[in-house]
Every structure is written in structure tokens, then in C-alpha cells.
Amino acid sequence: MLIATENLSVSYNGRTVLRDATIEAKPGEILALVGPSGCGKSSFLAAINRLTEIIPGASVRGRIRFDGRELETVFPSSVDLRRHVGMIFQQPNPFAMSIRRNLELPLREHGIRDSGELRRIAESALRDVGLWDEVSDRLEQSALELSGGQQQRLCIARALALKPQVLLMDEPCSSLDPLSAERVEQLIDSMRGQYTVLIVTHNLAQARRLSDQVAVFWTQDGVGRIVEQGETEAVFNAPSNPIVASYLSGRKG
């Protein structure tokens, strides 16, 4: 297992939003997290790359293992952790600077100074997300001039440039138009085998197309929990939990 959580709970200002989430993701696998809004999926992701540290009032309990060892021991520093565990947000969030600077700033932060190498990594990351042909002649333009779908692919390129092992994706397609969403989905599909992807999505069809494993989150007594998980096809074809059955068939949620 590359990423495994054990009884992970997240609370904000003392109010628990997610309780006892236990999940395992193998290397190179795509794990979809589905369920209605407000049942702790995003908080779960934020707990893994310790983004909860900078969210006011957030606290996390439980254990996270990375490659069989405690996450705290493997990556004592959050800066290190986040280099190996990238994150993509719902809203594309390129910085208000040029396309090139967007890619190079995080690389510089992690000690890569050589301009030739910076260019090479930036180009290969842009090629990986299929953006190179669209932007190669305007790398110095502001990233905010790109379309929403292009911005999101730039954000993915920015994360991939750091060569992470894990990518956390929080509804990466939900703010995009259908065509852009499809491109981003294809991109995620092509990452299978290279990166371990944990993706939150409200699009059940997408979860089914993309993921190897699926975990269904549900709110019980006001607290989010994982109510079912397993191989995607098995869970979609024969869910054991009746709530999950009606949710996956579109009758609930």
C-alpha cells in the first residue's frame, strides 16, 4: 500500500466532520471518493497533505501510513510531504503570473535553479498534460488569460512538475465545461500506473469510468463516514449497503 489511513478523523473548531476513515490505495491506482456534499471527502484529502495545518480551527486524529511507514516519520516537514503528495483543487488556481513562472516558482522553491533544467521540466510537464502545443508560443503571458480547462491542466502540470508519487484531486472537473472536463478526465486516466490518484468526484459515471477502487462517504448522525469501499465494479454492481445501492443507482443523494 502506498497510502493507507487508519481511523482518520477531522474536526473544525471541535465539530467533527469526518470520523474513523480507513482507506488503502495501492501504488499507481486511482481511488475515487464519492458521496453527497458535506460528508468530509475534501477534509479527508486535506488531512493527507496536512493542508489542515493552515485551515483555521482544523484538527486531525488517526494514523496515515506512506509506503508502510508512519507519514510523520517519512515526511516530518510539510514542505517535503507536499512535494511528494500533490493536490489539485476544484477551482483552477494558477498564480497571477506568467505560465512559465507558474511552473518554475514551485521548482525553484524545491532547489532547482538551473534555467536549462527548469525549462526542460516545464516543457515536459506541459507535454504530459497536452498543453504544450497550445501554449508553447505564449509562455510569458499571464496564466489567467487561459481558458478554465487550460488553467486546470496548467495546475495539474504544475503539480506533476514536482514529480509527486501521490495526487489528491478535489473535484478537478466540476468547474469545467463538458469538453474541458473530458480532456482532464482523459488526462487523469492516462496517469494510471504512474501516480497514485485519490480523486473526489460528484460525477458517479466518471468515478466508475476512472477508478480502480471506490470509497463511498455518507453522513450519519451529522458526521461523515465511509460506508462502503472496494473494487469499483464490485461496488457499483453489487453494493452491500442499501443506502449506497440507492445512491449509486441515482435514487438517493
Add this chain to the structure above:
Amino acid sequence: MNDSGTATSRVIGVRHHRREVCVTVAVWTAAMSVIGLLIWILTDIAVRGLAEIDFGFLISDMQNAGREGGIGPIILSTGLILLVCLVVSIPLSFGTAIALTERIGQETGFACNVRRSLDVLAGVPSIVFGLFGNAFFAITLGLGYSILSGGLTLACMVLPILIRTSEQALRAVPAEYQYAAAALGMKRTTILFRVVLPVAMPALAAGVVLSIGRALAETAALLFTSGYVARSPESLLDSGRSLSVHIYDLAMNVPGGGARAYATACVLVALLLMINLATAFLLRMTGVRHRSTTGGTC
């Protein structure tokens, strides 16, 4: 039944319409009178002052208590006082604003107390700052009536407004930028300098311009601190007369100084406008959109 119902609703409709018209007229009248007042003041100053201004007026020394000669040394003193004020207040304000807005532990008792003190400080009349500056900078620290004393007093005076505007500027930066940067493994200082400050820059600059306006307009706080010697200052420890103090002196203490007071006022207003325009221009040059403190864009 049906007819009376229609009639009632028509009456209500007419009443509503009348209210709409009244409110619209009232709002427009208010806005127009503000603009009108501003134009009146500016034209009045321009009409009475512009005739007195030529290049010599801007660079030559003052003569005959200000009735003749120019305001060269006064412009120089004003610039130096402003410089001292900004050099001290900008780092202090930006630092405090950053401390107040850092997302971790932002609502501590400390932050609350700082904010409360600032509000109190913002309500203190400037003459009180003048007395404090005289007692502390001029006498206790032994700086005397000097440009340094004046500048430091002004720095104290603009701190509340500069900290508040800077804090708002930093708060207006979407938290998403910080999350995005943190998720890429960037350190807090990098996030601050490379991501947050550039985005906040237009609003920070607007706050500085606002403070410059306050500082340039200030008279009471400077009377007892930088004094009103109208000679050209040789160092920051010399006394120097600011433009606003000069206007005050000409208008109140010098019979026949009215025309020159208007001319000086013209220069002061022109200076403010120039600083405003220059800031907007610089911001446009650096590629950031100018956002006024009131939230509009231009």
C-alpha cells in the same frame, strides 16, 4: 371585487413608483452635490491661486513673511517630512498587517487587542499627536523642532489607517492562492513574498497613497514638532515648514498673504493628484490592475 382589487393594486403600484422616483432623485442629488462641492473647491483654489504660480515661485526662497518670493524650501521640507514618515510607517504597518492576517492563530486575543488599540489611535485628534510628538520626539529624545520629529509624529498618526488598509488588502487575497501555494510545498515566507504580496500590491499602494494624503494635509501635528522655519533645511535635524503649515501661517498670521496661501494650496493639491496618478501608472506598468479602496476598478 375584482375591480376594487385592481384599483387597490394600482394605488399601491403608484405609491411604489413614487417611492422609487423619490429615492432615485435623493441618491442622485446626494452624489451630484458631493461632486459639485469638490469641483467648486478645486476651481476656487485654482482661480485664486494659479495666477501667482510660476517656475520661480516653485523654487525660490520665501520673502516678506511669504507675501513675496517662493516656496522652494517649503516643498523640500514637505518632501523630507513625508519621506521620514513613510520610511518609518510603511515597514511597521506592513509588518503589523501581515502579523494580523497570518491565517494561523489569526483570532488570538493579541490580534484583537492590537486592532482595538488601532481603532482608539485612529480616533485621536491630530493636535494630540502633535503634543505627544513635541513631548516625546522633540523634548525627551532631544530631536528638537526638526523634520525628523515631524516625520516621526506623522508616522504615528498614519499608522492606524495604513495598518487597517494593509490588513484589508492582505485579507482580500483569496485563501485559495495560499492553499494552492502551500499544496505545492512552498514555505510560508515564499508564499507571502511571491504569491500574497504581489496580488495585494494594488490595494497596499492605495493605502499608502491615502496615508500620503493624510500626511500632506496635516498641520496641527507638525506645528509643535517640525516647526515653521521657512529656510531650506540642511539636515533632518533642522526645523522645516510643510506646505500645509505654510498655508495655515499665510492665511492666519500674515495680513495680505491670502493669494500666496491659495497658490500654495494649488501646489499641494497638484502634488496629491500627481502622486495618485503616478501610483496608478506605476501599477499599470507592473501589470497589476488598480483597485481603489472603495472596491471599484479603474
